[in-house]
Amino acid sequence: MKVLIVGDVFSKLGRASFQKNVKKIKEQEQVDFIIVNGENTSHGRGMNKNHYKWYMEQGVDVITLGNHAFHNKDILEYIGDAENIVRPYNFSEDSPGKGYVTMHCKGLKITVFQVIGKVFMNSEHGNPFKAAKKILENVESDIYICDFHGEATSEKIAFALAFDGKIQIVFGTHTHVQTNDARILENGTAYITDVGMTGALDGVIGVKKEIIISRYLNEVAERFSPENTGKTQFNAILVEIDENSKKPANIDIINVIE
Numbered sequence: 573m574k575v576l577i578v579g580d581v582f583s584k585l586g587r588a589s590f591q592k593n594v595k596k597i598k599e600q601e602q603v604d605f606i607i608v609n610g611e612n613t614s615h616g617r618g619m620n621k622n623h624y625k626w627y628m629e630q631g632v633d634v635i636t637l638g639n640h641a642f643h644n645k646d647i648l649e650y651i652g653d654a655e656n657i658v659r660p661y662n663f664s665e666d667s668p669g670k671g672y673v674t675m676h677c678k679g680l681k682i683t684v685f686q687v688i689g690k691v692f693m694n695s696e697h698g699n700p701f702k703a704a705k706k707i708l709e710n711v712e713s714d715i716y717i718c719d720f721h722g723e724a725t726s727e728k729i730a731f732a733l734a735f736d737g738k739i740q741i742v743f744g745t746h747t748h749v750q751t752n753d754a755r756i757l758e759n760g761t762a763y764i765t766d767v768g769m770t771g772a773l774d775g776v777i778g779v780k781k782e783i784i785i786s787r788y789l790n791e792v793a794e795r796f797s798p799e800n801t802g803k804t805q806f807n808a809i810l811v812e813i814d815e816n817s818k819k820p821a822n823i824d825i826i827n828v829i830e
């Protein structure tokens with residue numbers, strides 16, 4: 573079974589790059605399951621209903637979110653009914669939406685969940701390690717896939733090693749920069765610290781560079797606006813899972829600049 577996981581799709585260029593590259597990969601590879609991080613899909617902040625429907629048309633199986641989960645208020649109208657959207661499980665219990673979903677693919681149960689990190693993030697969230705433990709103890713599944721949405725590389729690799737062999741795929745999101753450390757860990761977990769973003773190449777993690785440079789240089793906070801012109805980057809991983817042993821056999825990184 574091949575699982576394609578695409579990192580944070582950012583605004584207009586991200587959506588265009590996603591559509592083009594996912595179509596191409598599907599033509600070249602037998603992709604069975606697609607996960608995308610959608611927290612930046614609509615103007616860089618959140619995901620509106622039209623974009624959710626658009627993902628469904630592209631054959632996406634599960635969409636994960638992150639710290640921008642509810643920044644586009646549209647989502648509050650439909651997340652309750654959506655069966656395949658995942659927000660961080662360690663958000664407060666009364667948050668809208670679900671922290672995990674269990675889907676069926678090729679006769680196997682696949683549970684996709686998300687946790688959000690605490691290092692350099694809003695520290696009010698629950699402990700991501702304890703949250704993952706709770707899911708593994710309470711949700712029966714053949715395959716577990718976790719999106720660790722966090723800033724700190726140390727927190728992400730510590731998480732992956734803590735659950736090595738128990739969660740089949742741990743992939744990081746949020747930094748928008750693809751890391752060069754994709755591998756299968758000792759006990760069988762396929763891991764990457766960050767999948768990287770899909771969207772503008774020459775912005776600052778998706779945002780127009782002038783706005784962010786001015787923020788740092790002049791210490792003037794301007795409203796964020798996505799970079800909608802120039803080259804794009806498409807960042808993803810493709811993980812092959814052996815259906816008999818239910819263990820990852822291979823992890824490949826995909827990085828397309830065009």
Ligand SMILES: [Fe+2]
Nearest residue numbers: 580611612746
């Ligand atoms: Fe993001």
Ligand SMILES: [Fe+2]
Nearest residue numbers: 638639640746
């Ligand atoms: Fe994020």
